[in-house]
Amino acid sequence: MNLQQLRAFSVVAQQQSIRGAAPILGLSQPAVTRLMRELEKSVGAVLLHRSSQGIELTEFGHALLKRAHLILEEVRSAQDELDQMQDGAGGTLDIAISSTAALSIFPRALRTFRQRMPRVELSIAESSPPSTQDQLASGQLDFAIVNELDDHPADGFNRQILFSTQLIIVGRKGHPLRHAVSIAELRDTLWLMPGFGYASTDFLERMFRENGYTAPQDVIACSSLVTALSIVENSDALGMFSEAILGTLRRTGAFSAITTAEPLPAARVSLVTRDNGRPTPAARCFIECLRDASTR
Structure with missing residues (x-):
């Protein structure tokens, strides 16, 4: 099992088609098919089921996909951290924010963050529970700002109450x-x-x-x-x-x-991160900016 196989597997699962995945990966269809066969041989299990509706994941495929997302996101985070250590400002950052945060502390935090790390490629989505938590768990988000009503959510994430x-x-x-x-x-x-x-x-x-x-x-x-x-x-x-x-x-x-x-x-506006994830320098910087903005 290697990263190329996992990336191909992730895209095939998303597209539900080897034909659809090939141009995204920049590979030929036979090359993607070969990667899938090599991956299945490596893990010793059938991961994909081909039907008239396209490609469907087997039970083993669904289990591997969850891990593949985390592995690929950790690799991305590692690369971002190295980039940011080298030039102090590069990399990517994917976050989700609630409307309450967007209309209060977020603009101030964003201005400060862009001054400190202007070259970070930032992607912002609207927080939408429970899908936001799913994206956070899979590593697709670096962190999220969510509105919460439950006093003690039992979902395994780390929380910091902003306000x-x-x-x-x-x-x-x-x-x-x-x-x-x-x-x-x-x-x-x-x-x-x-x-x-x-x-x-x-x-x-x-x-x-x-x-x-x-x-x-x-x-x-x-x-x-x-x-x-x-x-x-x-x-x-x-x-x-x-x-x-x-x-x-x-x-x-x-x-x-x-x-x-x-x-x-009252509702809590909380900063939510993965329990087992180490934030990149860009994520740590933005979190610090959010904390500062929430105290003003």
């Missing part, structure tokens, strides 16, 4: 329930819970039940902030957003907060 933010119920301007004084009055409307993953629906149910009310039945866990805002703005749906997001929404004049008697909880 906490109050959650606020938001509806469109002129919402028929804008004068509600209790969450009990909001039970029968559609709820959008963006940015927290599927656990947010459980969280909303718990919040209602802890106050002695029946939980809402129509709740959508929406990973896209833009989609959630569009639905809230153009319907009678309600959303639960952070203070940082509400500040931006108020400037549009299209949204308003609904204040209820029951206290609403």
Whole structure:
């Protein structure tokens, strides 16, 4: 087993086709086929199953793919670290950030980071649990900034709390329930819970039940902030957003907060890294910039 075989295997699995993988790898189809056969011989197991729908991974293939992603990302990280040690500024950095972080500390941290390491090739995605955690576990992300509701997530990642933010119920301007004084009055409307993953629906149910009310039945866990805002703005749906997001929404004049008697909880904005991963110099620099920005 070698890195060339693992790279080819990863691309074949992604494309579900040797024909589709060949041009990406810069190899001929027979060359990719040979690499796959050599890899299967090396591990002593069938990794690929060919069907009319394309190539599918066997049970052994799925197991190896998880490890292959980690190995390839560690190799990339090692190369980045060496590059950054040599010239102090090169390499790549792949991160995911929550909308709350993007609208608060991230711009300051990014300015400082670009001043310190201007030549790092940076890729930024919107944090979208639970897929963000999956990408982090596989090594596709160097780190992530996520909004969290659970006090003690048991997922094996390292966490640093950057800051906490109050959650606020938001509806469109002129919402028929804008004068509600209790969450009990909001039970029968559609709820959008963006940015927290599927656990947010459980969280909303718990919040209602802890106050002695029946939980809402129509709740959508929406990973896209833009989609959630569009639905809230153009319907009678309600959303639960952070203070940082509400500040931006108020400037549009299209949204308003609904204040209820029951206290609403706060969410944590956490920096999440792999437990067994050593951050590259670029990742360590950006993490330091985020910490500094969160204390201002």
